[in-house]
Amino acid sequence: MKKEQLSNLFERFADLLEFNGDTPFKINAYRRAARTLAELDGEIEPYWREGRLGELAGIGKGLQEKIEQFLSQGRIRQYDELLERAPKQLFELLSIPHFGPKTAALAHKELGVQTLEDLNSALENGSLAALPGMGAKKIEKIRQGLEFRRAAEKRISIGYALPLAEEAVSYLREKAGDAVGRISPAGSVRRVRETVHDVDILVETDRGLEVIGLFTKWPRVSRVLGAGHTKASVMIDDRFQIDLRAVKGESWGAALQYFTGSAAHNVRIRELARKKGDKVNEYGIFAGEDRVGGEKESDVYSRIGMPWIAPELREDRGEIEAALQDRLPDLIEPGDIRADLHVHSTWSDGQLPMEQMASHLRERGYAYMAFCDHSRAAYYANGLDPERLRRQGEEIMSLNERMAGFTVLAGVEVDILPDGKLDLDDETLAGLDFVIASIHSAFNSDPTARTLAAMENRYVDVIAHPTGRLISRRGGFEIDMERVIEGAARTGTALEINAYWDRLDLSDLNVKRAVESGVRLAINTDAHHPHHLPMMALGVGTARRGWASARDVINTLPLEQLRKWQKRSR
């Protein structure tokens, strides 16, 4: 993917410029262009061929020329020249906390530091400490930063971060009592990004020092990195950072808006405010010296003439334009979900028998659910053949007689085989209430064609985890999502947002594409244990990040309407 290569190239270009002490605005221009490219719908080449590169946000004459150079020659001369003169591992060095471009340039110029190993030596032999401006504490921070960089290579899943944030909020609410008012997660956790690098919590209080003191004594805190009267940073399990910020009530809304981000969204918001002659910062909205708002988050938006924007949309992916034109989507809410349509039991690799599992789902307030255990090709998961499926169906019938006001559908997660056929015949599928199809093997045998073939089957209601990615382990198979979305729209098959923390598949961007094409979605937990059921919130969050409404999602439908929606009844 050329656009991804270019996006990475521009990010590194910005690092190089920063290392060389170039102007910050120029550096930002490169980073903005990198972002535009990363989030571009479709390929970059057509823009080049049709001379439309200049239409892209933040791509002017100079960057256009660089993109053309890259696309025609595979490289950018100026970049190569900068790279030539920079330390060998510049990008690795710059990723070390507290070791920024200025310090890197100094260490390179004075000590010839080229690599992480060089830096380690310069720390060990005291030569870095001997440089001007390098005191003992700064050296210690860099040493810890280097250690941290080696330990924490990857980001943390939202599946871990969101519950942790909620736990921190509960702790504060309980311990701080009437010292605190409103408390909320902020940052990428509040935006429900699939991975985050820390958790931000905002608390309303007039007694900052006291509340922050309490927070640093939370038993889950393993280390306090810093604590003042407006902010504390702590580590959980020595590997995960939480930042707490204390603000006064009059600033609550402005602060919540500011600390929720994203950075790109906030830059746009502040620009708009400035054009109206206002100044927005984390303390409020100001016209000259006068405070004109900031107590409520919506103040920030209403002041610049737009409705409040849901946190999940705040990525500068068109939400600001939509808000200005009053065409923000009517986003799906957690309470819209009436069913979980992808749940496993001990009939395959689930950990609880159906009756217990079904009780947990009913307790969550759903009206119905579907057991979709694996089919026989998933032998590792004790997959079901037609005979065992028939017996499971009988058990579900008797289960339904005992479950008042709650319906259990007999379903299956049928494997899409390497040749594109399904692992069960149509007669068996016709005997079930609900059918999910998915790829679990042979990821390299044309997953696009196999998925398209599966969608042609009139009994297949949903394609589960369409890209097969595991966020912490693999990127997913090479699937042409554009064609899959077209196929789903044509055949009337839903695509799953698998809410399991390591999948979140479809991703937010793919959800947005699907919604724009009129494809229906199904948000399911793929639960193998009741502990997995709360992850529905991650799926709904991902749907919201993809601009989905309740009407885009089939498991918001009452059961009779779900049945009418199915292909088999059309």
Added chain:
DNA sequence: GCCGTTTTCGGCCCGACTGTTTTCAGTCG
């Protein structure tokens, strides 16, 4: 390097914290 209903030049979001600075630079979010 980008961009324009103040502008084709002169802006570009803005503040906290830390350390080593005796007045501010670097880093971070």
